Amino acid sequence: MPNLRISTTLVAAMLVLAACGSEAPVGDNNATGAVNGPVTVFAAASLTESFTKLGREFETANPGTKVTFNFAGSSALAQQINQGAPADVFASAAPANMKQVSDTGAASGEPVTFARNRLEIAVPKGNPARITGLVDFANADRKIALCDEKVPCGAAAKKVFEAAGVTAAPDTLEQDVKAALTKARLGEVDAALVYRTDVKAAGGEVDGIAFPEADKAVNDYPIATLAKAPNASTAGAFLQFVLSERGRAVLGEAGFDAP
Amino acid sequence: MTTRRRARGRLPLILLVPALLSLAFLVVPLAGLIIRAPWSTLPSQLLSPEVGEALRLSLVCASLATVICLVLGVPLAWVLARGELRGRGVLRALVTVPLVLPPVVGGVALLLVLGRRGPIGQYLDSWFGISLPFTTAGVVIAEAFVAMPFLVISVEGALRATDPRYEEAAATLGASRWLTFRRVTLPSIAPGIVAGTVLCWARALGEFGATITFAGNFPGETTTMPLAVYLALEADPDAAIVLSMVLLIVSVVVLASLRDRWIRGVS
Numbered sequence: 224m225p226n227l228r229i230s231t232t233l234v235a236a237m238l239v240l241a242a243c244g245s246e247a248p249v250g251d252n253n254a255t256g257a258v259n260g261p262v263t264v265f266a267a268a269s270l271t272e273s274f275t276k277l278g279r280e281f282e283t284a285n286p287g288t289k290v291t292f293n294f295a296g297s298s299a300l301a302q303q304i305n306q307g308a309p310a311d312v313f314a315s316a317a318p319a320n321m322k323q324v325s326d327t328g329a330a331s332g333e334p335v336t337f338a339r340n341r342l343e344i345a346v347p348k349g350n351p352a353r354i355t356g357l358v359d360f361a362n363a364d365r366k367i368a369l370c371d372e373k374v375p376c377g378a379a380a381k382k383v384f385e386a387a388g389v390t391a392a393p394d395t396l397e398q399d400v401k402a403a404l405t406k407a408r409l410g411e412v413d414a415a416l417v418y419r420t421d422v423k424a425a426g427g428e429v430d431g432i433a434f435p436e437a438d439k440a441v442n443d444y445p446i447a448t449l450a451k452a453p454n455a456s457t458a459g460a461f462l463q464f465v466l467s468e469r470g471r472a473v474l475g476e477a478g479f480d481a482p
Numbered sequence: 483m484t485t486r487r488r489a490r491g492r493l494p495l496i497l498l499v500p501a502l503l504s505l506a507f508l509v510v511p512l513a514g515l516i517i518r519a520p521w522s523t524l525p526s527q528l529l530s531p532e533v534g535e536a537l538r539l540s541l542v543c544a545s546l547a548t549v550i551c552l553v554l555g556v557p558l559a560w561v562l563a564r565g566e567l568r569g570r571g572v573l574r575a576l577v578t579v580p581l582v583l584p585p586v587v588g589g590v591a592l593l594l595v596l597g598r599r600g601p602i603g604q605y606l607d608s609w610f611g612i613s614l615p616f617t618t619a620g621v622v623i624a625e626a627f628v629a630m631p632f633l634v635i636s637v638e639g640a641l642r643a644t645d646p647r648y649e650e651a652a653a654t655l656g657a658s659r660w661l662t663f664r665r666v667t668l669p670s671i672a673p674g675i676v677a678g679t680v681l682c683w684a685r686a687l688g689e690f691g692a693t694i695t696f697a698g699n700f701p702g703e704t705t706t707m708p709l710a711v712y713l714a715l716e717a718d719p720d721a722a723i724v725l726s727m728v729l730l731i732v733s734v735v736v737l738a739s740l741r742d743r744w745i746r747g748v749s
Contacts, residue, residue, distance in 0.1 A: 298716050366598075366616070371699060373717035394616040395698025398713060406698070410599045411615050 261289040262457040263309060265300045267316035267444070268401060269340065272424050273477040274314065274465075280473075281464050288457055296399055297321075297375065304329055304449065311458035314446040314465070316340070317375040321445040331452070334445035337465050338479040341441050342379055343419040344432040345407040352413035356434050357383065359414060360391040368406040368415040371396040375442060376403070380416045382440035404429065418442070420478040443482065512730060519727055520720040527724040535702050536710040537728060543618065543706060544686035547625035551633045551682045556675065559637035560663070564646075574638075581631040588627050589695025596623070596696070620697035621704050625686035632685050633678040640674020641667070684733055 266274045271294045278290035293300065293310070297320035304310055304324050313330065314337070315321040321334045346354050352365055360367050369391060370377035377396065384391050397403040400417050407415040408428050422431035446465060448458040464470055471481055520527070527533065561567075562574055580588055596603040596614045606612040614620040648670065652662040668675075690708035697704040699713065707729045714722035 296716070366613075368698070371713050371716075373713050393700065395700050395704070396713075397699060398694060398709075398716075402694075409593065409597060411593065411597045 258285045258457050258460040259287045260454050260457060261291060262311045262454050262461055263291045263293065264312040264314065264461065265293045265295075265304060265308070265310040266312075266314040267297045267300070268294050268399065269316050269418055269420055270294065270314055270444070273420075273474050273479070277465060277470060277473050280469065281461055284464070285457075285460065288460075290461065298323070307451075309451075309453050310449055311452040311454050312446065312448055312461055314444065316442065316444055317378075318443050318445055319375075321447065324449075325447065329450055330447040331450040331455070332447065334447040335462075335466065336443045336482040337446045337470070338444040338474045339441050339482055340418045340420055340444065340479055341437040342376070342383055342416055342434075343422050343437065344434060345404055345415045345417045345422050345425070345429040346413065346432060347407055347410040348428060348430060350430050350432075351410075354414045354432060356432065357387045357389050357436060360384070360393070360416070361389050363392045365392075365414065366412040367391065367393045368395050368397055368403045368412040369393040370400055370403050370416070371398060374399055376400040376416070376418060379440040379442055383416075383434075383436040386439035387434075387436040418478075423478040441480070444479070515723060515726055515730065519723050523720065524724060527721060528728065532701065532710065533725060533728065536705050536707045536725070537732075539618070539621070539702065539704075540687055540706040540708075540729075541732075543621045543625055544683050544689075546622045547629055547686040548633075548679060548683040550622065550626045551630045551686075552675075552679060555630050555633040555678075555682075556637055559634045559641060560667075562634065563638045563641035577634055578631045580628055581635075585628050585689060585691030585693075586695050587691075589624060589692035592620075592624060592627060592692065592696040596620075615696060616698040616700065616704060618697075618703055621693050621706060624692040624696045625689045628689050628692050629682040629686040633675075633682040636678025636681060637671060637674050640671040640678075643674075644670045680737065684737060687733060688729070 282288050297315040301320040301323040324330050369380050403415040404417045404421045406412045452458045594600050598607045598613050648666050649662050652666045694709055699705050699709050711722050711725045
């Protein structure tokens with residue numbers, strides 16, 4: 224039975240892949256306090272571009288260090304950390320997800336707010352549906368993508384709609400902000416509510432429209448080193464680098480506000 | 483009876499250990515779901531309108547997708563099994579691609595083709611005003627795309643296992659091709675069709691990646707149970723466990739009740 228043979232091979236391949244995937248980077252337990260060796264940073268997906276850049280600059284400034292990132296949704300990262308993932312630093316897109324980690328004692332010290340993000344309307348290039356502001360989101364004829372209220376960008380969207388007194392008529396509630404952005408990028412929706420940093424990261428493939436109510440739902444990004452960090456000293460140095468002038472500058476270029 | 487027992491006794495013990503391991507590998511995670519279930523709040527969570535809505539949508543969409551797969555898939559299986567055409571191996575490989583393709587890739591492909599800027603979708607939109615993304619019809623299409631190969635493979639296997647001489651006999655007795663197909667071929671592969679239908683339906687019911695990518699997520703329209711599970715996990719893990727249990731129970735009940743009655747014929 225050839226099908227059976229194929230599926231057996233597939234299962235075997237899957238198991239091999241799964242085994243590779245779970246192999247976490249092992250950090251030196253750096254007791255000497257030197258800034259050296261590998262450091263693993265768990266960071267919110269919206270920090271992908273800015274943190275990748277910061278990581279490279281940190282490695283250049285501190286020879287012998289190696290920054291490895293795990294970018295994902297903040298709540299998924301918080302769960303991974305609480306399940307014992309060997310992370311050194313956690314940068315969350317929302318205080319609530321940082322709290323999930325600090326409540327269990329997994330964070331060392333108080334988390335620090337290092338950046339703020341605000342919502343912006345993303346429309347397909349050229350704004351074919353001529354969206355002007357939040358009020359267009361109430362129009363049932365428009366195709367609209369929002370984030371689900373259960374994820375941070377959706378919770379923020381809810382706040383701005385309340386502030387604007389607009390009842391949104393979305394066509395889809397996406398599982399994360401990048402999914403909402405993609406629907407605008409592909410032109411499948413007339414408008415999506417995403418972060419300003421996402422509009423910038425899309426690099427001209429979408430147009431951004433700022434709106435005054437965005438002030439009502441500014442999102443804080445906290446960062447902390449972790450109590451069980453395999454490389455605590457380098458983790459601390461990386462955190463300081465994010466908070467430094469240079470860190471602020473890189474985050475500012477990506478569209479983040481300073482805290 | 484005695485021969486069967488003797489044959490069973492010859493099972494090499496060395497196979498028993500990996501067999502038990504694999505059984506545990508498949509069953510223990512499901513048991514974990516049941517252990518972690520929030521039993522005290524379970525009834526109220528189950529009766530919430532969101533769960534009912536998502537479950538209803540899941541059952542309706544999976545069933546519609548299965549009907550589409552039956553109507554289109556059985557003839558395709560027949561062509562693959564009996565058709566005298568060159569490149570049949572390539573055709574069969576193409577048909578089974580969605581089986582191994584990550585469903586999210588299928589969703590992206592559907593979105594690019596059937597979305598309102600896609601090569602087909604733009605005409606559906608401008609000529610008929612039909613837009614498939616973000617609609618229940620989109621969910622059905624995404625599920626059918628992912629589940630169809632399961633039906634086609636089962637039916638094709640059944641067709642290959644039947645003896646074409648019965649069809650030839652029917653033909654020599656003067657039956658038309660269509661009559662032969664209906665009265666001879668179809669009844670002989672019925673168990674294969676039922677098995678394929680069950681697999682197809684179960685796959686459609688569990689479909690997640692293609693659905694969320696192509697059809698999006700909106701309660702009552704496109705939020706099926708797997709999507710509800712995924713999003714519930716973000717905010718309320720207990721609710722996600724409850725939803726997962728519902729999906730698990732529905733799947734097990736359907737597979738178990740059909741297995742003994744129908745699928746035995748083909749195994």
